[in-house]
Amino acid sequence: MFLTRLIYVSTITDKFGTTSLEDILKVGRVNNTKNGITGMLCFKDEYFIQCLEGSRDAINQTYNKILTDERHSNVVMLEYTPIDVRDFNDWCMGYIPTSQFTDPLILKFSTSLPFNPYQLSGIGAHQLLLEFKKNFTSF
Ligand SMILES: Cc1cc2nc3c(=O)[nH]c(=O)nc-3n(C[C@H](O)[C@H](O)[C@H](O)COP(=O)(O)O)c2cc1C
Numbered sequence: 625m626f627l628t629r630l631i632y633v634s635t636i637t638d639k640f641g642t643t644s645l646e647d648i649l650k651v652g653r654v655n656n657t658k659n660g661i662t663g664m665l666c667f668k669d670e671y672f673i674q675c676l677e678g679s680r681d682a683i684n685q686t687y688n689k690i691l692t693d694e695r696h697s698n699v700v701m702l703e704y705t706p707i708d709v710r711d712f713n714d715w716c717m718g719y720i721p722t723s724q725f726t727d728p729l730i731l732k733f734s735t736s737l738p739f740n741p742y743q744l745s746g747i748g749a750h751q752l753l754l755e756f757k758k759n760f761t762s763f
Contacts, residue, residue, distance in 0.1 A: 625679040627710065630687055631703040631749045633741040634672045634696040644695050649719055656716040661686060664718040664753055671741050672696060675753050677710045703746030711754060720756045729755055 636644075645667060656662065661678035674690075676683050691699055712718055730739045733752045744752065 625681060626706045627708065628678065628680040628683045629703065629705055629707045629711075629750075630676045630683050630701065631746060631753070632674055632687070632690075632699055632701045633744070633749070634674075634699040636670045636672070637695060637697050640695045648695070649717060652717045655686070659686065662710050662712045662715055662717075664712050664715060664720065664757065666720045666753070666756060668739055668741075671739070673741050673744075673749060673753065675712065675750070677707065677712060680706075698742075700742060702744060702749045705746075711750075712757065718757070729759070 649665070652665070656676075656678075659678060659682040661676055661682050663674065663676040663678075666673045676686060678686075687701075727737055730752075731737055732755075733744060733748045734740065735743055741749070
């Protein structure tokens, strides 16, 4: 089964409450470990960017669940590609909080500020997540 990487962006809805992020990380970490999925979730302002790596079946099944989750909407896939090597093999679901995003780093990948992840290309989103991994600590 091919190793696959999927990156998407989304926007929180009014169903996203004070404990939602904690809940998403808790359930996601249990499920992803069970399903052999690694990756990273970033949250900035009202936006999510998530990278998922794993078998094509596991990625498709998890993405289908994520798509129907009412805590976010406007889910747009930026990249879906076969890969040979994982980038986030140490993290079942790394999390980079808002405070660690810096404008200079974001501007490197954006046409303008404030940050709008819907303007990222698939390659740009992947590069941005790799920069976060290099520069920041995951929680
Ligand atoms: C932004 C976001 C990211 C999520 N990421 C994951 C994930 O990586 N893995 C996962 O299993 N669920 C993730 N979820 C939760 C799923 O939408 C869904 O609630 C969960 O997979 C249901 O798990 P269950 O089938 O074990 O009840 C995410 C939800 C949101 C809103």
